[in-house]
Amino acid sequence: MHELFANNKRYNSFVGYYKRVYGERLQKLVLDAGFTCPNRDGRLGYGGCTFCDNAAFHPNYSTNDKSLHKQIDEGIEFHRIRYPRAKHYLAYFQAYSNTYSDLAHLRELYENALSHPNIVGIVIGTRPDCVDKEKLEYLSDLSKGKILKDWHRDLQFQSLDKPIITVEYGVESCYDKTLLRINRGHDFQTAVEAIKITADLGLDVGGHFILGLPGETKQMLLDQCAVINSLPLTSVKFHQLQIVKGTVMQKEYKANPEEFLSFGSMEYIDFIIELLERLRPDLCIERIAGEVPPRFVEETPWGLIRNVQLIQLLDKRLKGKNSFQGRLL
């Protein structure tokens, strides 16, 4: 069964998806385009989600005092050492809520990134309550080649003449009780509707989930897989909850640590396997863990283990257990 997956993997990795669909690995370059978030600027609230310190989630090269093209150039340089074979890149609008503006401003930013000669698409990270039909229809037209005529005509890239567009929603949890507790400012149904409209318009849709939010049990997270399977998502990202210094969640954690799941690194890998076994095989797995730089956290319970090592452990463990994504479906 696992031979179905690319790269000799036992799960449907997103890197493999890009290789299968576009013939090569595509590297995302994180951008900060100067957005804010309605949960921070007062439209919904000022404090933000209780776990959030955006600085902890994006690399040094992406700061909004630089133009988008400069951030892209520096991102390419940064990644050249790690992935020397990457030739084409996706501009990843990651910091804060990247659809939280009027359409004219969004168009300017997205089309500016797409005008960079090494960029073959954009990934837009946002909240599900920061999109509307007009913005999504524009993105859909963009992905169908209706907006940028003659775009990158000379690009040596798998006969691509239209940009790859993905919208990535922070869903975080399928449980309203959790969303309320982390001060998310929207409910799960808002995420369901945004994902459905986006997928109906033919766009790739990603969902971001945090594992270990306060009050959630392992069983709740396993049960969540059926809900995730029912959504028209192209890909998912899982992050273990990392308690960032100075956040409301840190205070909560110090006061009531028993309300948080804690995983050792091997225990986490085994838990990821339990999740994978329950996820539909066509769902791409983009990430299994997050990497907040050590200076942002008080504790590093897994030491300084990198994602790439976790993925190696996962591959080995899946093989050892003779398991694979979707095994229990």
Ligand code: SF4
């Ligand atoms: S929606 Fe995103 S940027 Fe806004 S507070 Fe929550 S995690 Fe932070």
